[in-house]
Amino acid sequence: MSARAVIAEDLYLLREGLVHLLQAHGFEVVAAVESGPELLKALTTERPDVAVVDVRLPPTFTDEGLQAALAARRAIPGLPVLVLSQHVEQLYARELLADGSGAIGYLLKDRVFNAEQFVDAVRRVAAGGTAMDPEVIAKLLASTARHEPLGELTPREREVLELMAEGRSNTAISQRLFLSESAVGKHTAGIFTKLGLAPSDDDNRRVLAVLTYLNAARS
């Protein structure tokens, strides 16, 4: 059975584009809405396998989409939501991840340009994983660079951490960095040791662990 998706986006062209893109990759789009209240209704009644949500939606054109997604996730814990935005904020990423149940994506709208990567991210979120925009990760790392013990990481380990935080598996990281999978495993183990985290194979737990750590480092 194909995954059921809900799309919320106020620009007609982009909405239709997303619908076509997801349908072409085997998703069943059960609702494509254009405002916050509609989105909340669609999320709670349809209970989709994944929702692709724009942050800024009518009627107020503030963070309606984000609020609706958060409200829906309060009602249905772990509801997979991929949030799209013209800009990324660590603040929003933290709010999305705060409940710790995973199945969260937060990407720049530009990422839609690369259909494969985008659909991959949607699938990851639908499967309960995470997909963080590299820009969010870069900001996180830049703003925490001065804090111990993140400074102890080697440059390679930082690269691995960045990809890990985006929500990628060891296999994907090894392909991206042209390393053997065992070498990546060694690096992740090194990171976990340096950050004082228990190693785990679970993608979702890995990202959450990383982000929780980064959160904790700041407060």
Next chain:
Amino acid sequence: MRRYAVATARALPLGLLALTDVVLTVVVVLMIVLSFALGLIFLFPPGARMLRRRTALARRLSDRWLGREIGPSYLPPPPPVRRQPDGWYRHDRQLYKTPRVPEWNNRWKWMFGDPATWRDLLWVTLNPLLGAALLLPVIAIGYAVSTARQGQPVALLLGLMAVAATAATPWLLRFYGWWNEMLLGPTAKSLLASRIHSLNQAHLETADSQAAELRRIERDLHDGAQARLVAIGMTLGAVEALVETDPTAAKALLGKAREASSTALTELRGLVRGIHPPVLSERGLGDAVRALALDSPLEVKVTVDLKTRPEPPVESAAYFSISELLTNAVRHGGADRVWIDISNQGKTLRVTVTDDGSGGADPARGSGLRGIERRLAAFDGVLAISSPPGGPTIVTVDLPHALAWEDDSDKTAQMPKWKWAIVGFGYGLGWLPLFPQGIVTAIMKIIEHENKSWFYILYLPEPVQWPLIIFNIALGIVMYGAAVLIPIQHSRERWMAEATPRRLWLHR
């Protein structure tokens, strides 16, 4: 005891100083007379300047010794003479080669036309008299002591007088302070004039910085996104030509176009962030500053205590000020931790940014701080910096009236109880003197009705009857009038106080 000693010790130098004003008065009056009688007009500005220096000293002493803060009362100085496009300087209908003459003309007209100059002169002229009064206690003590030495019996009486004079000194000083404020303090007119002056200044600066901002945006768009879109268009054109003959090359070009569009978007994002950060419009000041704090490499703690959202322009000004201050803390301060506190003090939005850096920030040097001041000027905002070498640096930004309609606890909003009492009394009892004991009694008297009933005036002797009737009618009208006018007057005062700087209404 100490109080009287301090008062006497202060009265002595103030009095002596005031006595020397006799000389100053003679000199200045002479200069003014000469400048007009003999046309030696160049003597006027130095004379006025001497007066101003003397009154400046008096204001300082008032503040320090008499506990009365007296602001300058002068009209704002004339703006500098501008060079015309043809290189000449103009004053009225005459042209000059250098700005010297027109500037001098402006200055002396400014001093001559300012009523404060003449009030200064009046103060200096009368000051010796008051100064002598201030010296009374000292003179009395001295006289009493010297007569006691000589063993004259009158010394006892003089001693009593000295004690009385010393006891009166604090009141004397208070009167002197009040007198100073009367003549040297700002008038409503001068306050308004300097307010308009500063508003004009702020207005010009805002317009200037706005124009500069627009130019920057135009340039960024022109060199950035616009250029990239042109490139994308051209690439797509090439793709169109190639797609049938060389699909591989076309595909490579499409990839390039996609990349270019991505870069254009990134640039636009940066630009938008500089104009108005999206998170500010989405979440308001508090969360926008929190987002800023998260992106900062420093450890930033943000506390926000606001009941309502300020107006968007104020929010934006506050946000960019905080952003700039945070950048400063990173770049110059060498700070590790920053505390940002946003709260409301009545109608004022107050932002405090504290860092544990090395301090030594100077608004005169840092163009960043100057930029913040300019941004804040549009909203009457004030920037205060405390940054001793070695830190910590504390910057406070106050935006008055930022939360204009929020504060209901303002005292002027509610009428005081005694006013309510008068209004109630007027409406409740105003009818009594006006109708039965006033107008109706008058009618009774005119038609010479037999029954005196309860119209008390008719029981009184004939000659006082008419005056009392008129008095009662007048009393009733006054009571009703007060009841109607007091609330009107009150709300007008309140409105004026809201619309104008508060101090003005203290000086009315």
